[in-house]
Amino acid sequence: MTAAGSRSEAPLERTPASKSAPAMIEIDRVSQVFRTSSRKDHLALSDISLAIEDGAFVSILGPSGCGKSTLLYIVGGFVQPTMGTAKMKGKTIAGPGPDRGPVFQEFALFPWKSVLGNVMYGLRQQGVRPAEAEAQSRALLDMVGLKGFEHFYPKELSGGMKQRVALARTLAYHPEVLLMDEPFGALDAHTRTRLQNDLLKIWERDRKTVLFVTHSVDEAVFLSDKVVMMTRSPGRVRQVVDIDLPRPRRRTELLLDPRYQKYVVNIERMFDEPDEDELRC
Amino acid sequence: MLTGKSVAARLAPVLACMGLLALWQIAALALNSDSFPTALEAMRAIPSILGDKEALINILASLRRMAVGFLAAVAFSIPLGLLMGRSASVASFCNPLLMVIYPVPKAALMPIIMLWLGVGDLSKTLVIFLGVSLPVIYHSFEGAKAVEEKMLWSGAAMGLSSVERMIRIVLPASLPEILTGCRTGLVLALITMVTSEMIARQSGAGNILFNALDMGQYDTVFAMIIIIGAMGIALDVAFESMRQRLVSWSEPQFDVPLSFS
Numbered sequence: 001m002t003a004a005g006s007r008s009e010a011p012l013e014r015t016p017a018s019k020s021a022p023a024m025i026e027i028d029r030v031s032q033v034f035r036t037s038s039r040k041d042h043l044a045l046s047d048i049s050l051a052i053e054d055g056a057f058v059s060i061l062g063p064s065g066c067g068k069s070t071l072l073y074i075v076g077g078f079v080q081p082t083m084g085t086a087k088m089k090g091k092t093i094a095g096p097g098p099d100r101g102p103v104f105q106e107f108a109l110f111p112w113k114s115v116l117g118n119v120m121y122g123l124r125q126q127g128v129r130p131a132e133a134e135a136q137s138r139a140l141l142d143m144v145g146l147k148g149f150e151h152f153y154p155k156e157l158s159g160g161m162k163q164r165v166a167l168a169r170t171l172a173y174h175p176e177v178l179l180m181d182e183p184f185g186a187l188d189a190h191t192r193t194r195l196q197n198d199l200l201k202i203w204e205r206d207r208k209t210v211l212f213v214t215h216s217v218d219e220a221v222f223l224s225d226k227v228v229m230m231t232r233s234p235g236r237v238r239q240v241v242d243i244d245l246p247r248p249r250r251r252t253e254l255l256l257d258p259r260y261q262k263y264v265v266n267i268e269r270m271f272d273e274p275d276e277d278e279l280r281c
Numbered sequence: 282m283l284t285g286k287s288v289a290a291r292l293a294p295v296l297a298c299m300g301l302l303a304l305w306q307i308a309a310l311a312l313n314s315d316s317f318p319t320a321l322e323a324m325r326a327i328p329s330i331l332g333d334k335e336a337l338i339n340i341l342a343s344l345r346r347m348a349v350g351f352l353a354a355v356a357f358s359i360p361l362g363l364l365m366g367r368s369a370s371v372a373s374f375c376n377p378l379l380m381v382i383y384p385v386p387k388a389a390l391m392p393i394i395m396l397w398l399g400v401g402d403l404s405k406t407l408v409i410f411l412g413v414s415l416p417v418i419y420h421s422f423e424g425a426k427a428v429e430e431k432m433l434w435s436g437a438a439m440g441l442s443s444v445e446r447m448i449r450i451v452l453p454a455s456l457p458e459i460l461t462g463c464r465t466g467l468v469l470a471l472i473t474m475v476t477s478e479m480i481a482r483q484s485g486a487g488n489i490l491f492n493a494l495d496m497g498q499y500d501t502v503f504a505m506i507i508i509i510g511a512m513g514i515a516l517d518v519a520f521e522s523m524r525q526r527l528v529s530w531s532e533p534q535f536d537v538p539l540s541f542s
Contacts, residue, residue, distance in 0.1 A: 078434045096437035108431035112453045112530045122439040153530045173439060 023051040024177060024209045025075055030084035032070050043234040044070050048084070050228060050237060057203060057210045059220035061267070062230030062238075068213045069181050071235070075211060076102050076179050088177070098122065101175030105182040107162040109154040115141065115165050116150040122173030140168040143202065160191035167199070177209045184219070196222060197251060204248050217271075221245075221263045222254060229270065241267060316499050323503035330504055336489055340508070343474055343485040346402055350409025351470040358414045358466075359459055362421025363451055372422070379418065387412040388476040400481040405474070412473035413466035420462025424455025457528040467520055471513045486512075 032045040044067035052058050060068040073079040074086050077096040086093045088100065109118050116137055123133035141147060144164040154162055163183055170178065184192040200223060203210060214220050220227045221243055229238045243263055245254065254260040302320045309319040330336045365372040387408050398404045428451050436450045452459075478487025486509055493501035525532070 073434075076434065076438065078437070096434065098438060098440050100438060102431075102434060102438050104431045104435070106429065106431050108429055108435045110432065110435075110450070110453070112456070112528075125439045125441060155530065155533070169435075170438075175438070 024054040024056075024089060025050075025052040025211065026087040026090075027051070027071070027075070028085050028087065030071070030074060030081045030086060032067060032074065032079070033082045045074075045081075046234040046236050048235070048237055050240075052209060052211060052226075054209055055207045056225045057212065057223055058226045058228060059212045059214055059224040060228045060230060061214060061217065061220040062235065063232050063271070064215055066230045066232050067235030068215075068230050072102075072179050072181050072211060072213050075177070076100055078102075098126065098173050099175055100177045100179055101170035101173065102179045102181065103163070103166050103170050103183045105185045107154070107159075107166045109162055109165055109169070111154045114151050114153055115146060115157070118154070118165055119168045119172050121169065126173060137168070137172055140172055141165075144168045145198065158191075159187050160195060163187065163195060164198075167202075171202070175208070177211060180210060180212045182213050182215070185214070192219075193251065199223070200249060217264050217267050221260060221267065222249065222251065227267065229267065239270060315497075318500040318503055322500045323507060326500040326504035327508060330489070330501065330508065339484050339489055340486045342402075343478065343487070344512070346406050346485070347409055347470050347474045350406045350474070351413050351467060353406070354410045354413035354466065354470075355417055355463060357410075358417035358462075359421045359452075362418040362459070362462075363425040363447060363455065365418070365422045366425025366428070366455070367447065367451060379415065382411075383415055387473055388480065391477055391480045395481055400483050404481060405477040405485070408477045409470050409473045412469045416465040416469065417459070417462040420465075421455060421459050424458030424462075425451050427458070428454045457531045460524045460528060464517070464520055464524060467516055468513060471509070471516065475509060 027048055027050040030045060030048045031043070034042045034044050036042050048071060060071060062068045070079060074081050075088075075093065077093045077100065093100075110121065113121065116134065119137035119140055120130075120133045123136060124130070128136070138147075138150065141150060144167055146161065146164055146168070149157070149161065154165065157165065163186075167183070184195050187195065196219060203223075212220070212223060224243050227241045227243060229241065230236065231238045241263070245257070245259060245263075302324075305320040309317050309322075361375070365375050390411065391404070391408055394404045394407055398407065432454060433446050433450055436446045441449060474485070475487040475490070478485035479491055482488045482491055486505060490502055490505040490509070493499075493505065
């Protein structure tokens, strides 16, 4: 039982879903069934319960096809769960709203709008005056490192720049929760690292609640307070790992930090092991 | 600023036209037939047609019908196509209907329409409307269907209602495809306009053409073909320049994205 022994060295605990502390997001026994083209029902998510506290950076980590994006879409209100409920601040989520801002792997920018137009879009929708919306948007673009690109169109930007615009566009309307769906998945390794660093810097400033879907163990450990490990299809919560690493985190320091290394190795080992929960079901 | 190559590129259409006219001239001279006037004879007939008040009124009436039919078709077809593209139930209801209507030549419906609505403007405008509608519906449908779901979700998260998403996201996102359909529709409007006037010969550019044919005025026949063709080219060029300005954001003119993460 070397795996079990090494697991106890790092603070890996199973956090119960029902906690007394007020949760920002509460996912209660959510299951999701999709009807596939062959008319067979596919169970994407099975009985997920999860509580996310205000201001926490939580990653949902799992192999592809484990339904982790679906879980994010349910919190976003884009998908209605087949069973169970998702709540935000105690209210059942019925649909999308500006309190939850998505950032997608596909960027999903409005190609007919300039960079500035994209970032201003949500503010204008909320009735903010053009001059005020523009000033706020310019400040945000400066923060994500895109000063000088205000009048470019999305097609003129690289993938990394597009994702910076998408992040600024979502931050612009001040959502309380950021929903990030493998946001750096389509980027090359170098660009991904730079964006991770910048995202952490921005997050450490205002500490919004973040739900971050990824399949990269490094990324999850580097960014998060808490990593929710999911099982392969049907997606279930396998383990919730608290990442007890000091902030602000610097990538170059963390890579040498044995605590960071231990988290990464332990999580990877657990994914290699057969799933205990599977037997329990 | 103009290099030799770009001058050649700009002159190419002019040279092609001149070549075609020269070929025509030579062929007509060689054949020496009454029913095949030379290019010069046909061109000489153009000023007298355009100078004739009666003829001008006819041509303007044609253009008016064409404009009304085209605009009505666009106003009807874009919303329908977009709705079909975003709603499976609307699409499954409309698609079979359109599949039946699509291969029917719209001019073939002209006799029935004339029977019901007479030979006046209404019948001709309706045929133009039918001719333009299908490509615009089809392209709007394809454009709306291809709109990224995540783009709509992003809009929904910003608080856009489903109607607002349709107008402010689906419509602009499909605009390149819609305008491609409109461009095809514009050419079809001209074709159905002339065809409808050939069948219901009462007024219009097609009427002048066929009256001249009946009376053996072959230079007028060919002159009218040139005039109608020139109108088509002018409309297409004007539309294309407008289209390019409206959807320049989607044209792949910047092949190399800026390299900066």
